[in-house]
Amino acid sequence: MANSIAAAPAVLAQGVIKALANKLPMLSGFSTVFTTSVQNGGAVIAVPLIGTSTATEFGASGYLSGDDASTTLSNVTLKHFKVSSRFSPLDIRQYGVAFFANNFVETAAIALSQVCMDEVNDLITNANYSSNTVTGADLDYADVVAAQKTLDDAKAPDKRALVLGNTYLSDLRSDATIIAAFQLGANVISSGSLGTIAGAQVYQFSNLAANSESLAGFLCGADAIACATALPFNEIPGAEVSQATDPATGLSVQVMIIQETSGYFNVTATLLFGCAVGRATSLRRLKTA
Numbered sequence: 001m002a003n004s005i006a007a008a009p010a011v012l013a014q015g016v017i018k019a020l021a022n023k024l025p026m027l028s029g030f031s032t033v034f035t036t037s038v039q040n041g042g043a044v045i046a047v048p049l050i051g052t053s054t055a056t057e058f059g060a061s062g063y064l065s066g067d068d069a070s071t072t073l074s075n076v077t078l079k080h081f082k083v084s085s086r087f088s089p090l091d092i093r094q095y096g097v098a099f100f101a102n103n104f105v106e107t108a109a110i111a112l113s114q115v116c117m118d119e120v121n122d123l124i125t126n127a128n129y130s131s132n133t134v135t136g137a138d139l140d141y142a143d144v145v146a147a148q149k150t151l152d153d154a155k156a157p158d159k160r161a162l163v164l165g166n167t168y169l170s171d172l173r174s175d176a177t178i179i180a181a182f183q184l185g186a187n188v189i190s191s192g193s194l195g196t197i198a199g200a201q202v203y204q205f206s207n208l209a210a211n212s213e214s215l216a217g218f219l220c221g222a223d224a225i226a227c228a229t230a231l232p233f234n235e236i237p238g239a240e241v242s243q244a245t246d247p248a249t250g251l252s253v254q255v256m257i258i259q260e261t262s263g264y265f266n267v268t269a270t271l272l273f274g275c276a277v278g279r280a281t282s283l284r285r286l287k288t289a
Helices: 009-023 024-027 087-094 097-124 140-154 166-173 176-180 183-193
Strands: 030-036 045-048 073-079 079-087 132-134 160-164 200-204 215-220 224-231 238-244 252-259 264-275 281-289
Touching: 009 024, 009 097, 009 238, 009 252, 009 264, 024 160, 024 200, 030 045, 045 224, 073 224, 079 087, 079 097, 087 097, 097 224, 097 264, 132 140, 140 160, 140 176, 140 215, 140 281, 160 166, 166 200, 166 215
Parallel strands: 030 224, 132 281, 160 200
Antiparallel strands: 045 073, 073 264, 079 264, 160 215, 215 281, 224 264, 238 252, 252 264
């Protein structure tokens, strides 16, 4: 850690993106793009989605004849999110730079991850995705297999993400079929990690909202949700700025530090993020009722 917060935006940016990516790993299961073409909230990014295909026999028209594969675009509107903290230079001197930097990294990652997942959560409604499985109060392995079949029938692509709220995740952790599987059961017992279940990577979304529709989780192919991320305009006089990107999710954050004439440090982590409905048939909503 640098000796001064003012000299540490790069360290903070790396810390925030690492913590943020750990809290939002499910974004790697969506169609996510990072763009450098825009630097402002409200911009619209077209995220490409590859449609399903049907193989046909080679004929007289050769390779140039069109099949039913298509590339569609889902328009994502970017929103500018930020989280800021203000630190006293006297407190920094007393408690140390590392204390404040580590505190900022964690609180910033929590706040930014929540607001990003809230954007995703708001999409998962019956109006956007009409395919539903009502599993009741409990979720079990058989329910996941049945939901996977609906995506198989819809030709939803891999990789697939199973995003669950706390209750349904707890149900699977105690599912007898999963525990009985030797290797997977050992992981569940030792770490609580479910890994891949019935061909879908399991992710926990602790604050998943029911959306007034008894939503408790969802299973989706990568083309079901389109996400875009970018970095905002950063040429601010007097600001020390650094940026960092997570290659797995495409998430990027920018940290800027401005020291006031009073000596106080304003530290801000910021990003541009947005999401939109992709291929609606590639997502199955899991409901308690």
